[in-house]
Amino acid sequence: MHDHRKLGRELGLFDTDPLIGAGLPYWLPAGAAIRHSLEEYVRREERRAGYRHVYSPVLGKRELYELSGHWAHYREDMFPPLEMGEQPGDDELVLRPSLCPHHAVMFRSRARSYRELPLRMAELGGMYRSERSGVLGGLTRVRSIQLNDAHIFCTVEQVAEEARGALELIRRAHRALGIEAVRYRLSLAGEGAKYVADPELWERSAELLVQALDGLGIGYERAAGEAAFYGPKIDVQVVDNAGREFTLSTVQVDFHQPARFDLHYTGPDGAKHRPVMVHRSIIGSVERAVALLIEQHGGAFPAWLAPVQLVVLPVSEEELPAAGAVLARARELDLRVELVEPRDGSLAARIREHRLVPYQAVLGAKEAADEAMAVRLRDGRRLPPLPVERVLAELGAVVAEQRAELWQG
Structure with missing residues (x-):
């Protein structure tokens, strides 16, 4: 309770x-x-x-x-x-x-x-x-x-x-x-x-x-x-x-x-x-x-109400420039987004710490090179790497329409 x-x-x-x-x-x-x-x-x-x-x-x-x-x-x-x-x-x-x-x-x-x-x-x-x-x-x-x-x-x-x-x-x-x-x-x-x-x-x-x-x-x-x-x-x-x-x-x-x-x-x-x-x-x-x-x-708010809608998780310091670009683009789209740097803990620890955030975007070396990100949903599902613009557009639609937290693919 x-x-x-x-x-x-x-x-x-x-x-x-x-x-x-x-x-x-x-x-x-x-x-x-x-x-x-x-x-x-x-x-x-x-x-x-x-x-x-x-x-x-x-x-x-x-x-x-x-x-x-x-x-x-x-x-x-x-x-x-x-x-x-x-x-x-x-x-x-x-x-x-x-x-x-x-x-x-x-x-x-x-x-x-x-x-x-x-x-x-x-x-x-x-x-x-x-x-x-x-x-x-x-x-x-x-x-x-x-x-x-x-x-x-x-x-x-x-x-x-x-x-x-x-x-x-x-x-x-x-x-x-x-x-x-x-x-x-x-x-x-x-x-x-x-x-x-x-x-x-x-x-x-x-x-x-x-x-x-x-x-x-x-x-x-x-x-x-x-x-x-x-x-x-x-x-x-x-x-x-x-x-x-x-x-x-x-x-x-x-x-x-x-x-x-x-x-x-x-x-x-x-x-x-x-x-x-x-x-x-x-x-x-x-x-x-x-x-x-x-x-x-219980703190796990629908995406349109969540204090942070997307958290960006670069795997290492090398992906920080790409993560910063995602952060800037998300803010341009009026999304509530945070960057959690590698120095804040291991990837697994950072994922656990932000488990209530509706969407987690993981950026490894391949995603950074392809301008993509691998999205983890709050319910545990993982999506294959998708283009950054596609992910942000879909998230923007979820927020704008106040629809259920279901990824449309």
Whole structure:
């Protein structure tokens, strides 16, 4: 059983330090490469699905979160405000606990027409949760979160279709990443002041989410007390190697914040109409997604995610010039490649040391003379010497297409 906390440190992916603080991991080069590849994959899939990407600040005035409802319903999970003046009434800034208030403000930054809807706004943005020290652990429970978030502003008639499209995007991403959902949960409101008091809003939102689930034939379980404070949501649940279940991906319907921010668009009748916000996240927090991938793959990541995709192993010092040329060409093709020199150990020892790298290219005297290399695959297979350009082109195709780690020959 793999533990991402242990593997992450052994493989030099991430770490923490008391001087930085608990729940605030830093990413080392190898982990940053995985994170970057995952983020770029998500952005590309979102662009293909019609999303437009934005950036917004991680801070906002307390007034912003009072308006959104976070201050009243979510304050215990937020960091204390930062005092920006010496007098009462001076601005107080808050580290944001979510991105939706910023996106609502961005929607209302200019007049909108029904022709623009659905407007799909996406961001991989930072947010912060005031988690207690006792619940922090590795990458799965942190205080600084990079969230794959998006908000779809649409008409009521478009909600079910947009929620269905978000679910399809989530399922496609899970297949590409090798993630298997254990169940889909329809998370509903519970008792108490944690939730916005509007029974009609909750019922209407839940009905739209059920339409999306039924439209795809997805079975689900209802769970009271698991909703967001402003509305119900579909939670896609996964299980880590320790058997702990957690939410990775979500789709939510929100009538509350559009009303709070007085969002509107001009309809075909020339009148103002209120949009609905569909919140959705394909992989949730990048930290939690990477933790799951570390444990699922045991550090042996698919080539497109691997921190090092190709390691070049010259047999002796004489092959170093040829190995350097391969290294340079691979980098030109935007591949993550490392050169491991003979002085670092015997060939067998170097192969063992880099056994988690998807592809190992061995260069002996004959390969160097023929501008070829003998490729060893991570599963133990060995290919006959092939031209350097052919090997790099095939590897580039594997990485670009995120296809399975199978050499096509």
